[in-house]
Amino acid sequence: MEKSKFGVCPLFTFEKIISGKWMLPVLRRLEQNDGIRFGALLRCFPEITKATLTKQLRRLEEVGFVLREETEGYPRNVAYRLTDVGHEFLHVFNKVEAWCEIYLADKAEREAHAAALAE
Template sequence: MKKDMTPEEYLQRIMSKEPSETCPMRRTLELLSGKWRTHILYELCKKDSYRFGELKKALPRITNTMLTSTLRDLEELGIVHREQFNEIPPHVEYSLTDKGKALLPVFCELAKWGENNLD
């Protein structure tokens, strides 16, 4: 897709094609789907890195199991980097990869939409 494509051009493009499993929009929506993925990515955008406990505090309603599982999924997708520190006490830090940081403009556009359309 062209970077300078307008929303109108994009709409014309998607209306003229049959749905496809390789559609970039479908693949992106699937990547961001799930109750906690976007929440975790949003928190990771705020700081260079987070320890597990810090993320848990930032998302108080998430369970440890769900946080662990979602972080693993995002790590497999290459969006989140996990770094283990073998010190006493051992700890792990999570951060966004370059691929994950590339989602910042998407969050910016969502924030703009929210400011303009939500009460």
């Protein structure tokens, strides 16, 4: 049986952390709204189910990107915020996103140039 590479191999760990359709959009929303409640976060993504959002938030807690804060009393108030590690990840991700924008612009330019040569 193969030993898990999570937590051992940096690239495998990175891929496992960001996997999931909603992982990055949820992180972005948490970056914009520090201390956002579950219901408000759910309303930000009309296409997501409660179960899926719960799963993504639990995963983000598990890897240390998100802190779940629960207040006593009724009704129970639960809010989510990014940890320092989560904020640091988004700084890195912003650089990756900027590179992707440059890459896509360059790709479009190359395709336009190739189309012009084909005419």
